[in-house]
Amino acid sequence: MVDKGFSFFLLGMLFSTVSFGSNEEDLRYVYGVGVKTCAQYTDSRHLPNEFLVYRSWISGYISGFGTVFTKNNVFLKDLNINSIYEELDALCLKEPDSLIDDSLNILLLPIVKGSKKL
Numbered sequence: 001m002v003d004k005g006f007s008f009f010l011l012g013m014l015f016s017t018v019s020f021g022s023n024e025e026d027l028r029y030v031y032g033v034g035v036k037t038c039a040q041y042t043d044s045r046h047l048p049n050e051f052l053v054y055r056s057w058i059s060g061y062i063s064g065f066g067t068v069f070t071k072n073n074v075f076l077k078d079l080n081i082n083s084i085y086e087e088l089d090a091l092c093l094k095e096p097d098s099l100i101d102d103s104l105n106i107l108l109l110p111i112v113k114g115s116k117k118l
Contacts, residue, residue, distance in 0.1 A: 033057045034101035038092030041100055054100070058088070061104055069112045079111065 033041070033054050044050040062084065066075050084107060091103050 030099075030101045034061060034099065034104070036100055037096060038098045038100065038103055039096035042089070042092050042096065055085070058085070058100070058104065061101070062108065065104070065108050066112070075112055084108075 034057065036054075041054050044054050059081065062079070062081070063076065066079075069075075084104075087107050088100075088103055091106065092098070095103065
């Protein structure tokens with residue numbers, strides 16, 4: 001029998017891809033499910049292990065985002081992760097072709113800038 005941790009590792013590797021900008025100014029790299037579309041994220045709800053990979057990646061992305069944009073990741077102190085998930089779900093229904101990475105940026109930038117509380 002395959003270890004659960006190894007199974008999640010394999011799933012993570014399966015979803016691991018790289019995204020590039022269209023020109024030198026927009027060049028960026030994103031690993032994992034962040035380069036998947038909102039439609040793919042929404043469809044993953046039917047596959048619990050796959051959905052868990054998305055949610056785990058999203059949680060890590062939020063933590064990393066806060067580390068880069070706030071001192072000591074203080075924006076996480078009052079952040080309600082379930083509210084982020086709900087807002088992401090709503091945004092993904094409206095914009096199914098949007099990338100998870102881009103959708104999260106839309107949600108997180110106003111919070112980091114202090115103009116929105118979740």
